[in-house]
Amino acid sequence: MTDVAIRVPTESVGFRNQARAWWRGLNPWLRVGIVMVLQLVLFGLLFTVDHALGFAVLVVSTIYWLRRLPDRIRQGATGGFILLMIILAIVANTPWTLVILLAVGAVMSFVPAARRDWVFPAVLLGLAVLYPFYADQMFTMPIFGVWPDVGTGVYMLVFIMMAVGLNIVVGYAGLLDLGYVAFYAMGAYTSAWLMSLQFSHTNFHFGAVGITASLPGIHMSMWLVLAFAGCVAALSGIIIGLPTLRLRGDYLAIVTLGFGEILPQIARNGDSLFGFNLTNGPNGITPLDPPGFGHAISNATGGFLPANYLQCCSRTVNIGFLHIHHQISSFDVFFWTAIVLLLITVFTSLRLQYSRIGRAWIAIREDETAAAAMGIPLMRTKTWAYASGAFFGGIAGAYYGVFRSATFPGDFYFNISVFILCMVILGGMGNVWGVVVGAAFLAYLNQEGLANTGAWLNANIHIAGWRPNFQVPLYASGIYGLIILVVMLFRPEGLIPSRRRAAELHEAETHDEPLYDHEIAGTEPL
Amino acid sequence: MSTNGDYVLVAEQVRKEFGGLVAVNDVDFAVPRGKVISLIGPNGAGKTTFFNMLTGVYKPTSGTVTLLGEDVTGKPPHAITARGIGRTFQNIRLFQNMTALENVLVGMHARMHANLFNSVLRTPKVRREEKEVRERGRELLAFTGLSRKATEVARNLPYGDQRRLEVARALATEPQLLLLDEPTAGMNPQESAEFTAFVARLRDENKLTVLMIEHDMRVVMGVSDRVSVLDYGEKIAEGGPREVQQNERVIEAYLGKAAVEDMKKQGLS
Numbered sequence: 001m002t003d004v005a006i007r008v009p010t011e012s013v014g015f016r017n018q019a020r021a022w023w024r025g026l027n028p029w030l031r032v033g034i035v036m037v038l039q040l041v042l043f044g045l046l047f048t049v050d051h052a053l054g055f056a057v058l059v060v061s062t063i064y065w066l067r068r069l070p071d072r073i074r075q076g077a078t079g080g081f082i083l084l085m086i087i088l089a090i091v092a093n094t095p096w097t098l099v100i101l102l103a104v105g106a107v108m109s110f111v112p113a114a115r116r117d118w119v120f121p122a123v124l125l126g127l128a129v130l131y132p133f134y135a136d137q138m139f140t141m142p143i144f145g146v147w148p149d150v151g152t153g154v155y156m157l158v159f160i161m162m163a164v165g166l167n168i169v170v171g172y173a174g175l176l177d178l179g180y181v182a183f184y185a186m187g188a189y190t191s192a193w194l195m196s197l198q199f200s201h202t203n204f205h206f207g208a209v210g211i212t213a214s215l216p217g218i219h220m221s222m223w224l225v226l227a228f229a230g231c232v233a234a235l236s237g238i239i240i241g242l243p244t245l246r247l248r249g250d251y252l253a254i255v256t257l258g259f260g261e262i263l264p265q266i267a268r269n270g271d272s273l274f275g276f277n278l279t280n281g282p283n284g285i286t287p288l289d290p291p292g293f294g295h296a297i298s299n300a301t302g303g304f305l306p307a308n309y310l311q312c313c314s315r316t317v318n319i320g321f322l323h324i325h326h327q328i329s330s331f332d333v334f335f336w337t338a339i340v341l342l343l344i345t346v347f348t349s350l351r352l353q354y355s356r357i358g359r360a361w362i363a364i365r366e367d368e369t370a371a372a373a374m375g376i377p378l379m380r381t382k383t384w385a386y387a388s389g390a391f392f393g394g395i396a397g398a399y400y401g402v403f404r405s406a407t408f409p410g411d412f413y414f415n416i417s418v419f420i421l422c423m424v425i426l427g428g429m430g431n432v433w434g435v436v437v438g439a440a441f442l443a444y445l446n447q448e449g450l451a452n453t454g455a456w457l458n459a460n461i462h463i464a465g466w467r468p469n470f471q472v473p474l475y476a477s478g479i480y481g482l483i484i485l486v487v488m489l490f491r492p493e494g495l496i497p498s499r500r501r502a503a504e505l506h507e508a509e510t511h512d513e514p515l516y517d518h519e520i521a522g523t524e525p526l
Numbered sequence: 527m528s529t530n531g532d533y534v535l536v537a538e539q540v541r542k543e544f545g546g547l548v549a550v551n552d553v554d555f556a557v558p559r560g561k562v563i564s565l566i567g568p569n570g571a572g573k574t575t576f577f578n579m580l581t582g583v584y585k586p587t588s589g590t591v592t593l594l595g596e597d598v599t600g601k602p603p604h605a606i607t608a609r610g611i612g613r614t615f616q617n618i619r620l621f622q623n624m625t626a627l628e629n630v631l632v633g634m635h636a637r638m639h640a641n642l643f644n645s646v647l648r649t650p651k652v653r654r655e656e657k658e659v660r661e662r663g664r665e666l667l668a669f670t671g672l673s674r675k676a677t678e679v680a681r682n683l684p685y686g687d688q689r690r691l692e693v694a695r696a697l698a699t700e701p702q703l704l705l706l707d708e709p710t711a712g713m714n715p716q717e718s719a720e721f722t723a724f725v726a727r728l729r730d731e732n733k734l735t736v737l738m739i740e741h742d743m744r745v746v747m748g749v750s751d752r753v754s755v756l757d758y759g760e761k762i763a764e765g766g767p768r769e770v771q772q773n774e775r776v777i778e779a780y781l782g783k784a785a786v787e788d789m790k791k792q793g794l795s
Contacts, residue, residue, distance in 0.1 A: 357640070
């Protein structure tokens, strides 16, 4: 008996594989049913701990297995799942917002890949625009607690805008800019100068709303100021860029870091520049004029566009069966305006990416020498990238200044530059959608998320009589550092990477293919 | 040396020093229109340095480079590309993470007119231009035998295709003069032969002038109209391929003095 036994393929050997084969042999509908029952048990257990946690786990696990189902039964299973969710949520008397979000999430996971490019952003935009109406109906998140309020939403949108702007410089053109806060500051001070009492020896009014005409100082319409602030920031970007962009890599980063320190220092000490009070020093400039469209435009649109953001909005929206009784506030209007500004930023950024200049930026990032040899003027193209990024940084800064009705030099420290860079890295350098998600998350953490998390920890941890008193927001920098560290270790291309960036960062893994491929090289005559 | 229309490129007394090292020593060089010129020489002879001076990567220490009757000495690379020199690199320098088509489109940068503002607005002019260059790009890929690889990322292409793509990208700059830096390095004999035929086609059908650095003598002898030899930064010989092959100084540069004496003794020469 020296015959070597012919081994049966290992798949059918062992309990695990037998079980798997048995499982696969079952009727697919039966399988769906079994999984659902198991999930309901898990859901029931988690639900008693935390409603939202139960739903979150249920939805994530369901989406996971739904996607692995054969196509022919997947649609039906999804429909059944959504129905189940809605019944569950109604039975459990859960806020309807959660039900809707779950349903939307489930449906979104089945949008065909070809349509995702526009369906995802469109749905996200719709949810964002309606957010002020249902914000107070939102369920409590596990750990993070309540959803951000609309004012935090404005802060998030402003930072998303800056991140998308920085993404042009860092993600597209590959220029490491550690001084982006300088453009934020330029924008904020431009709006402060042009919409306040700062230059009270002059009296210049143009389109300002909500103030008397005799008020000294420069008072201009916010819309003009936003455009102007963008241009000022872009111009300062060009001026900073011309001497620095000759440098490569680390050297550029160090010089931009320097400029990021110089401008805020000027702001801090600008209350007596050769006897002239430019920035009002550490006291900052406040208040700023309210924004608005003025009465003429407001009346022409039937009051749809408010004349003055701070005195607007007495209208109430009532949708009884959804418990919506919302009086539109000026925060809401600021929020919607920020959405419009962000849309313009994202649109511009996408258009640029797929254009002659966008290709040139990417080419420079990939290989400067080759790019120059292909006829791309390095200095000019890099300067354009720098100016475009600065432009949006400037607009974001100006808008945020108007929103808070104040500009203080203390807002423009180096850590803001790094914070925005973190957003770009976390989301996925070079991909606008990734950057939007990364920036939204970090901005939320910074404004509300960390404090809420701290409150949750302090309330829920008690070990043998010890109750912690974590001041989580104090550890912010450490936490962001940790997040970036984890991202760099496990997903260096970011949460939602651009195809190209992902390829770059995994270069080492694919280089083991033969350098020279006889078969393919020989088949096609050159 | 005359700078009349017969010459696409004229280099006069071009010299490059790196510190104390003279990499290229007062070389006179002219490229007649519509010909294939090869530049050969042992390793370290200064061939690539010479190329880099022609394309603006290095600024010559002294001497002048005249392209199509215009002095381009010390102009930046992009300006020289815009004036009509397209080049490939000794070590492939494609934009690795862009698709083959995108690589070619980058090559057309200098021939396009879209700017930052009308790209954002995507005016009809920009749209038309984008459509045209994409068509032209696909034509170029087809011309170099890459029509089926247009949407593939450059780094995933096999080596031979990457070489072709570099040529396609260089052709996209619409050059008057094409510089090829060791284009057949790493190719097998069959591919080299195909490439030789391809260069001849560029000259005969596309009326292109080609200057190439090449080590493979079969390629050099097969297609060159003239051959120049550099050694230690100096031009030691120039002429038709046969002529250069027989040149004593060339053999010496490649094989050493002893070899030449040996050959003489055996009556080979």
